[in-house]
Amino acid sequence: MSHTKEVTKQAVVRSRVIDHQIGHDRDRQQREVQLLILGGAASGKSTFIKQLRIHYGDGFPLQERQRLKCDLVDNIIDAFHTVLHNISELGLNLTNSNIQDTIGKLSQQFPTQNDQTYFKPGHTSMDANLGQSPLIGRARPVISDIPPQFLELWKDQGFQHAFKLREKFVQPLTETEIHFLERFEEISSANYIPSVQDLLHVRKPTVGVQEHTFKVKEFLFRVIDVAGQKSQRKKWIHFFEGVTAVIFFVPLSGFNELLEEDFTINKLHDSLDLFNDVTHNKYLLRVDFILFLNKHDLFLQKLENGHSIRTAFPEYTGEDAVESSIKYIRNKFF
16 A cells, blocks of 8 residues: 555656646747748848847857958958959950969969859950869868968059949949958958958858857747758748748848849849748748848948839839838838
8 A cells, every 4th residue: 555655656746747847848938939030142141140149149259250251251252253254344454464374373273153153155364264163163272361462463453443343343243242342451461350340241151051049038039040042942941840930031232133043033023022932831821920121221322323123123103212112112022
């Protein structure tokens, strides 16, 4: 009889422990928010997560900023390729006629890294030098210091003249590339350490899935960032389960830009199609959506320079003012 009572007591204790654990897990789940970050490539998703890390994480300590300098240098090399490509496209010339050999060597050592690279017939030797290395898939060496040959090229008056004409570029520079080229001499100095603001400008496409956690008061935010390239979007469905909300990023400044992976598709048109697809996905019908109209500063700058959202929406009849233009774009999503 006493044995039976002992077994009963043990069962009660186990039951209470289990109930306590269930209650603890329930409380933890109620304080956990899972956010899925969606949007096209270069819409600002990763920059948003960097800002979360600055405000609610470790803020990028010195050692990590030093380690990430190689990504900044990579963006600068891309910028040089873009300027040189446009020098050829616009019929411009470099001042130093002997610098061609330097360009060829740099292009072999640091080839372009576009998703799709090809040589067009009739291109000059400069264009060939700017193409991807003949060794398809060859990766650039990872470096954290800018080679002196790039400084030599930067000081060429023809290169400087082309950079000033960047508004006319056939293949435009990204805002990241412009930011770093404007500060190129400072960045290329010895022992330069990227600032937190530099890291916000660094562009490095998200590869696969990245999960970040941030503690804000009593809540734990689990933020999931997935690659935005068109070829990666079919994989998104694997991360729809258990999502509290989706934050969908739209680059306002993309109204006159094309996708890097498909030069026939306007960035805003792509965002509209993508938003329609995910909001009608059966796994997300009960999930809240937050529409994040991003890159407002670049959007404003473009309107001030005389551009209009009619580039993407010819039917637009309103004024080329900021508020009316944003309102029209926002209404396109709802």
